[in-house]
Amino acid sequence: MSGIQRKIWTLAAVVLSIMAAIWIALTYYNQKTQDRYNDILQRYLRMNEVTTASQMTVTSLNNYLLAPSQANLTQLEQSKEKLRKARIDVMDLRNAGNEFALTNYMNLINSLVETTDRSLMFRSEKETEDSATAFAEATRISKYISEMTLTLLDAELKTYDGFYRGIIEQSSELKKLGIWLLLLITFLLLLFTYAFSVSITRPVQKLTQAAKELSRGRFDLRIEVESNDEISFLAKMFDRMRININNLISEIQQKAQLENELQQSKLLLQESQLRSLQSQINPHFLFNTLNTLSKKAYLEGSEETSDLLASVASLLRYNLKRLDRSVTLYDEVRVLGQYIEIQKARFTERLQFHTDIDETCLYVQLPGLTLQPIVENAVIYAIEPEEEGGAIWFRIFDGAERVTVEIEDDGPGMTEQRIRQILEERPVDSEGGHTTGIGLGNVVRRLRLFYGREDVIGIESGPKRGTKVTIGIPKTRESGKHDQASDRG
CATH class of the missing domain: 3.30.565.10 (Histidine kinase-like ATPase, C-terminal domain)
Incomplete structure (x- = not known):
């Protein structure tokens, strides 16, 4: 990953981290408040369920006494079971503030169940008057349970009144905290964005200034950019290009001077060659002369001298014509023999x-x-x-x-x-003066x-x-x- 990309991803990661932290904090606070609110609501619902279950039990008992059928009896048993379950749920609501009242409340529930059972027992024994008395007692206990439920609910409301007020106050404080957090985050993001932009624009400005100086022909100024991204690498390559151009200009100047000196040397060399040619023997004239001497020696009967002169002429002609191009090994062996x-x-x-x-x-x-x-x-x-x-x-x-x-x-x-x-x-x-x-x-x-x-x-x-x-x-x-x-x- 490149340096500039890393900076951009760092900025995005910081923003996302701050947003995630705020979201987690708000979610935690809301969940905690919601849990406490649900707990209080469950306490109210459980107490209200006891009242409902007690009233259903009395109603089911009355229906059975008036019409003793198996369906009414089953309905009565289900109502009693709901009442027992509600009693068990109410036991979880016990605390230091309502321990005495909650104990009396559960005793009333037990009394209602026992009175209901007693009324059923008298009804099964054909003691109608005792069964009716037990029914009346059950009805009275049910009313007590309803009144006790209201009393406990009132106590719960007084107990958790401070909690509701705390929620309202915390909501107000949370709004203020949100505003301050928004301002703080905005300030931090602006500060970080400024530092991020400066880390990119400042090296670019230095590089731009260096380019202007190079365009003016100042190749002696060193280009230095303090950065840890691609811009630093670009500046190093730019500085290397400056050095190469400067060296190239120096080399061109030196070559121009050398060409001038070489031109002078060529003029002197041409003059010396003209003078040297005037003092040299023409090789072709020498070759023709050797051929003439060879033929003359042959005509005079000196065949060995003729062959020797022919070999010298052939060797001279080979040296004159063959030095600038390739030959076969056969040609070289033939000339070597001569x-x-x-x-x-x-x-x-x-x-x-x-x-x-x-x-x-x-x-x-x-x-x-x-x-x-x-x-x-x-x-x-x-x-x-x-x-x-x-x-x-x-x-x-x-x-x-x-x-x-x-x-x-x-x-x-x-x-x-x-x-x-x-x-x-x-x-x-050379040794011995030979060449x-x-x-x-x-x-x-x-x-x-x-x-x-x-x-x-x-x-x-x-x-x-x-x-x-x-x-x-x-x-x-x-x-x-x-x-x-x-x-x-």
């Missing part, structure tokens, strides 16, 4: 190059000019410094998901620090960009243990990665 022929012409028997190639794997794609820099690195550091030369092993074999290319030499090896520099694509200082053109770090970077993964190349080496470079070429790759890599090329 490179090895050139190096064998240089090192003769000092260079031993062993191959183990699974030709079914040569269809896979890889960046152009990948294998030559690795083999060139092995030639420079493992073959050239050694008087007796060295050996290089070149292997290609198929795997489940990758084609593995291994280039291994028996040179002095590399340190862990140098291997880490290459794999982390950091600049590596490989496209270094190993560049090859690592191009392979990772081409295949979109980090584990595409690995290096195993150690001091005096030689060096083995392993390339795992995935058989499938994402085209988007290659497109990005080609654009960079």
